[in-house]
Amino acid sequence: MAKKLLLEKAHIENIRLYDVYRREGGYRSVEKALKKMTPDEVTEEVKKSGLRGRGGAGFPTGLKWSFLAKPEGVPRYLVVNADESEPGTFKDRYLMEFIPHLLIEGMICSSFALGANRSYIYIRGEYAWIVDILEQAITEAKNNGWLGKNILGSGYDLEIFVHPGAGAYICGEETALLESLEGKRGNPRIKPPFPAVKGLWDCPTVVNNVETIAAVVPIVNDSGDAYAKIGIGKSTGTKLISACGNINKPGVFEIDMTISVEEFIYSDEYCGGIANGRKLKACIPGGSSVPILPANLLLKTAKGEQRMMTYESLSDGGFQTGSMMGSGGFIVLDDRQCVVRHTYTLARFYRHESCGQCSPCREGTGWMERILLNIENGKGKMKDIDLLWDIQGKIEGNTICPLGDAAAWPVAAAIRHFRDEFEWHVTNPEDCLKRNYGLANYADALPA
Amino acid sequence: MIRFSDDKLNEVKQIIARYPDGKQKSAILPVLHLAQTEFGGWLSTETMDYVASVLQLEPIEVYEVATFYSMYNLKPVGKYIFEVCQTGPCMLNGSDEIIQYIYDKLKIRPGETTEDGMFTLKTVECLGACGYAPMMQMGKNYREHLTKEKIDHIIQECQQNLAAKN
Ligand SMILES: Cc1cc2nc3c(=O)[nH]c(=O)nc-3n(C[C@H](O)[C@H](O)[C@H](O)COP(=O)(O)O)c2cc1C
Ligand code: SF4
Ligand code: FES
Numbered sequence: 282m283a284k285k286l287l288l289e290k291a292h293i294e295n296i297r298l299y300d301v302y303r304r305e306g307g308y309r310s311v312e313k314a315l316k317k318m319t320p321d322e323v324t325e326e327v328k329k330s331g332l333r334g335r336g337g338a339g340f341p342t343g344l345k346w347s348f349l350a351k352p353e354g355v356p357r358y359l360v361v362n363a364d365e366s367e368p369g370t371f372k373d374r375y376l377m378e379f380i381p382h383l384l385i386e387g388m389i390c391s392s393f394a395l396g397a398n399r400s401y402i403y404i405r406g407e408y409a410w411i412v413d414i415l416e417q418a419i420t421e422a423k424n425n426g427w428l429g430k431n432i433l434g435s436g437y438d439l440e441i442f443v444h445p446g447a448g449a450y451i452c453g454e455e456t457a458l459l460e461s462l463e464g465k466r467g468n469p470r471i472k473p474p475f476p477a478v479k480g481l482w483d484c485p486t487v488v489n490n491v492e493t494i495a496a497v498v499p500i501v502n503d504s505g506d507a508y509a510k511i512g513i514g515k516s517t518g519t520k521l522i523s524a525c526g527n528i529n530k531p532g533v534f535e536i537d538m539t540i541s542v543e544e545f546i547y548s549d550e551y552c553g554g555i556a557n558g559r560k561l562k563a564c565i566p567g568g569s570s571v572p573i574l575p576a577n578l579l580l581k582t583a584k585g586e587q588r589m590m591t592y593e594s595l596s597d598g599g600f601q602t603g604s605m606m607g608s609g610g611f612i613v614l615d616d617r618q619c620v621v622r623h624t625y626t627l628a629r630f631y632r633h634e635s636c637g638q639c640s641p642c643r644e645g646t647g648w649m650e651r652i653l654l655n656i657e658n659g660k661g662k663m664k665d666i667d668l669l670w671d672i673q674g675k676i677e678g679n680t681i682c683p684l685g686d687a688a689a690w691p692v693a694a695a696i697r698h699f700r701d702e703f704e705w706h707v708t709n710p711e712d713c714l715k716r717n718y719g720l721a722n723y724a725d726a727l728p729a
Numbered sequence: 730m731i732r733f734s735d736d737k738l739n740e741v742k743q744i745i746a747r748y749p750d751g752k753q754k755s756a757i758l759p760v761l762h763l764a765q766t767e768f769g770g771w772l773s774t775e776t777m778d779y780v781a782s783v784l785q786l787e788p789i790e791v792y793e794v795a796t797f798y799s800m801y802n803l804k805p806v807g808k809y810i811f812e813v814c815q816t817g818p819c820m821l822n823g824s825d826e827i828i829q830y831i832y833d834k835l836k837i838r839p840g841e842t843t844e845d846g847m848f849t850l851k852t853v854e855c856l857g858a859c860g861y862a863p864m865m866q867m868g869k870n871y872r873e874h875l876t877k878e879k880i881d882h883i884i885q886e887c888q889q890n891l892a893a894k895n
Binding site: 356365366367368369370371373374399401405406407408409410442444445446447448449450461462463464465466467482523524525526527531532533565569610612614618622623626627629630633634636 | 747749752754755756757758759761762790793794797798799800801815816817818820821822853854855856857858859860861862866869870
């Protein structure tokens with residue numbers, strides 16, 4: 282069994298309640314941090330742990346914290362990013378729904394390290410029932426002296442609040458999130474200044490993902506060094522993967538980053554293989570924004586090495602033959618599935634979610650959606666495929682925030698690896714709307 | 730006249746207290762959610778103007794926000810809203826068939842409401858339930874692992890609920 286740090290206790294009955302959580306050893310890290318450590322020492326442990334942001338970009342968390350400006354007399358904020366809207370991603374939800382106190386505990390240690398006295402959880406509005414779960418956990422924590430004034434007699438004060446969004450993927454981008462938290466439209470800001478200097482209400486702010494903050498608990502409890510020993514290379518610790526699509530056991534899994542992609546897909550401990558006895562055709566391993574890979578490149582790198590579930594291995598080969606860990610949203614397509622149709626739904630998603638500030642993103646996403654729909658419906662021309670390629674290339678790198686890139690990459694990768702499937706749509710317009718696309722040859726023969 | 734009850738006004742006060750003094754603009758999103766639930770499931774101009782006055786903001790500040798976020802309904806909706814996710818992972822597991830089935834049963838397309846004002850169908854993008862696909866949001870909760878039988882059951886449940894209320 283793989284080592285579990287976050288979800289080890291998630292299955293204990295009533296772990297959602299304070300009494301059970303505490304009995305199982307909860308809030309020890311707060312006692313340790315507030316009574317025995319200084320804020321800088323907590324940051325130091327996080328640095329040593331090698332923890333990388335779990336929201337998608339994988340930026341080292343300790344380093345991010347050390348950039349926080351600390352001018353005298355100006356409040357600082359920790360904002361937890363619980364916007365979770367990247368297609369394929371539903372891990373933060375699981376953590377908050379089943380073990381909410383872990384997030385609150387992590388927030389107390391992290392806020393203490395950053396010197397924040399008021400911290401927010403920005404949660405996507407659709408997770409309305411989880412707002413209630415979190416608010417109950419906060420009330421329980423407060424009633425038991427873990428929040429409020431002079432926590433544990435340490436002189437440190439902290440309040441935590443939950444702030445619901447209202448349906449906008451772009452509010453997961455950290456500066457859009459801050460705009461939204463200020464009560465505005467979620468338009469990303471031009472950086473610099475970075476939130477670490479000028480964030481929420483112009484004050485220094487750290488934005489971190491739910492899972493990142495939860496991971497601070499085992500780091501404080503067992504030390505950064507202990508955390509860094511788990512995993513391979515710069516992929517330290519454990520990672521939550523939400524697996525979905527055509528697999529036998531969709532769900533949220535905590536992996537230590539030492540297993541292969543093949544084991545993750547076929548082992549009964551994880552995805553349990555492809556559903557309905559079908560074959561693996563393709564996979565988007567890190568949420569809809571990262572490149573799709575055909576089965577052969579997913580399981581082995583272009584160099585023929587076993588591909589592992591680590592940041593480095595998933596991105597081995599760059600965008601030519603690799604992909605990314607991203608948010609850990611693992612989407613599996615079986616050999617019945619049409620890559621053109623799947624890519625079309627993603628293009629529609631990004632068009633819908635573009636905030637509209639930059640013309641390459643606003644116009645480009647809609648244009649790609651329309652072309653993809655045409656091709657999917659058998660109304661496409663060969664030159665449309667080249668046009669798509671051209672459009673995605675002109676969005677990438679030319680926008681205020683990375684949503685533009687996130688919209689371009691899935692289209693680019695789909696064309697790169699499945700060009701003949703696009704061409705098949707153009708040359709077989711009559712067959713396009715039938716369920717079976719006759720392209721099962723993409724699925725590789727797999728080990729029995 | 731649109732007005733929050735005293736209870737709800739109290740709730741608004743508590744929401745404002747989450748933010749530092751003078752930052753009550755931050756309360757727009759949560760207060761709009763509250764207003765939408767209280768005043769018929771959608772935000773009329775009158776409702777938005779009222780929210781602006783409660784938060785001491787210009788009406789335009791509220792309109793700007795209300796039109797940006799997809800959870801706010803800017804026109805009247807049915808008593809029950811089926812918000813079916815149609816993004817990639819749900820599509821892989823048959824969301825297209827679910828949308829078609831709802832049309833077959835209720836004769837409404839995405840964006841439409843049944844003539845009796847009972848049901849509205851909306852298509853939405855990924856709701857973070859991809860592993861439990863196909864799925865839809867109904868009010869505060871998710872309905873997951875949808876099948877045709879489940880849809881039948883949910884429609885029946887809504888009709889019974891309403892009959893019980895009347
Ligand atoms: C379009 C877009 C959407 C994003 N959505 C999320 C999200 O839902 N949750 C999240 O934690 N990070 C999201 N991010 C990444 C955040 O901007 C930010 O990098 C992250 O919250 C930092 O936390 P971390 O370092 O702990 O990962 C998104 C980024 C972009 C560009
Ligand atoms: S890239 Fe797209 S989402 Fe990001 S700021 Fe520009 S228009 Fe908005
Ligand atoms: S794709 Fe439907 S919930 Fe994520």
